[in-house]
Amino acid sequence: MKITDRRPLPRAQLTLPVFGLGCAQVGGLFQPMSDAEAAALFEAAWARGLRLFDTAPYYGYTRSERRTGAALASRPRAEFLLSTKVGRLMRPDAGVRPGDDGWADPLPFRPHYDYSHDGVLRSFEDSLQRLGLARIDLLHVHDIGRRTHGERHAWHWDQLTRGGGLRALERLRREGLVAAVGFGVNEWQVAQAGLEVFDLDCVMLAGRYTLLEQGALSPFLDDCLRRGTAVIAAGPFNSGVLAGAASFDYAPVPADVVRRVQALQAVCAEFDVALPAAALQFPLAHPAVVSCVAGAHSPQQLAQNATWFEAAIPPPFWHALQARGLVDPRAPLPPG
Numbered sequence: 001m002k003i004t005d006r007r008p009l010p011r012a013q014l015t016l017p018v019f020g021l022g023c024a025q026v027g028g029l030f031q032p033m034s035d036a037e038a039a040a041l042f043e044a045a046w047a048r049g050l051r052l053f054d055t056a057p058y059y060g061y062t063r064s065e066r067r068t069g070a071a072l073a074s075r076p077r078a079e080f081l082l083s084t085k086v087g088r089l090m091r092p093d094a095g096v097r098p099g100d101d102g103w104a105d106p107l108p109f110r111p112h113y114d115y116s117h118d119g120v121l122r123s124f125e126d127s128l129q130r131l132g133l134a135r136i137d138l139l140h141v142h143d144i145g146r147r148t149h150g151e152r153h154a155w156h157w158d159q160l161t162r163g164g165g166l167r168a169l170e171r172l173r174r175e176g177l178v179a180a181v182g183f184g185v186n187e188w189q190v191a192q193a194g195l196e197v198f199d200l201d202c203v204m205l206a207g208r209y210t211l212l213e214q215g216a217l218s219p220f221l222d223d224c225l226r227r228g229t230a231v232i233a234a235g236p237f238n239s240g241v242l243a244g245a246a247s248f249d250y251a252p253v254p255a256d257v258v259r260r261v262q263a264l265q266a267v268c269a270e271f272d273v274a275l276p277a278a279a280l281q282f283p284l285a286h287p288a289v290v291s292c293v294a295g296a297h298s299p300q301q302l303a304q305n306a307t308w309f310e311a312a313i314p315p316p317f318w319h320a321l322q323a324r325g326l327v328d329p330r331a332p333l334p335p336g
Contacts, residue, residue, distance in 0.1 A: 069130055211236075237276065
């Protein structure tokens with residue numbers, strides 16, 4: 001598979017590149033990135049043929065959207081696809097400090113959750129301004145769910161449903177201001193609930209269908225396939241642990257995950273396969289998954305990700321993972 005290959009979104013008039021650049025790092029996730037470094041990263045991505053870019057107002061407290069828009073301003077609009085998110089309004093706040101929410105150098109804007117009809121429209125319009133665009137290709141509801149909101153989840157869910165947030169998404173889609181709408185979340189359960197109340201074109205699912213985790217297989221991925229809802233697999237490294245970092249779900253790696261990663265590494269060594277390559281390629285074997293989005297801190301890291309994504313992996317490797325109980329036996333496997 002090549003990074004320039006494309007797959008259709010069944011419910012929208014779009015074909016998505018199978019590999020995209022996640023732009024959280026462009027917002028300074030855990031470590032700072034200068035304007036020059038961000039520009040070099042986008043230049044390298046474009047030169048390699050990447051044409052799908054995912055950002056959000058939350059990333060760097062608007063820094064990622066601003067840099068993404070600046071980098072794409074000189075590119076032909078018809079040649080790239082861009083996704084961003086709604087659910088947080090960014091309000092000026094002089095009290096923002098480096099390290100807030102993990103952003104190394106955030107801009108002075110504080111996120112405030114708002115999934116209401118007017119909040120969604122305001123967030124969308126603000127993003128257009130920061131990005132310098134007149135339309136967005138994919139618009140996701142960001143971080144709805146109990147994982148983010150805890151006991152406040154029901155209140156935010158009510159904003160999104162009875163409060164008109166979903167109605168605002170439908171309006172934007174109907175008016176052609178966005179081509180596809182979906183959820184951008186870290187838990188498949190809330191996306192499953194979304195399927196029951198709204199016609200989602202897509203779901204960007206971060207870290208929940210990976211080489212480490214396949215709990216989303218049923219009923220979620222089954223339902224997505226049946227409904228024609230495309231899945232974009234984000235966070236394929238589970239926030240770094242599958243690429244050699246000491247982080248899982250943006251926190252220290254639990255002991256049971258360490259043991260599982262070590263077991264995966266043992267099979268990789270046996271078949272001379274790079275674990276990050278397997279992590280990038282695995283999600284796309286599922287027929288509901290149309291794209292994999294991964295971030296990068298530098299052009300060199302981006303080049304390494306692209307090389308891993310296109311690396312040849314022998315079919316016996318995948319079968320060995322299943323035979324040893326490291327991959328769900330129901331999970332579709334890459335063809336090799």
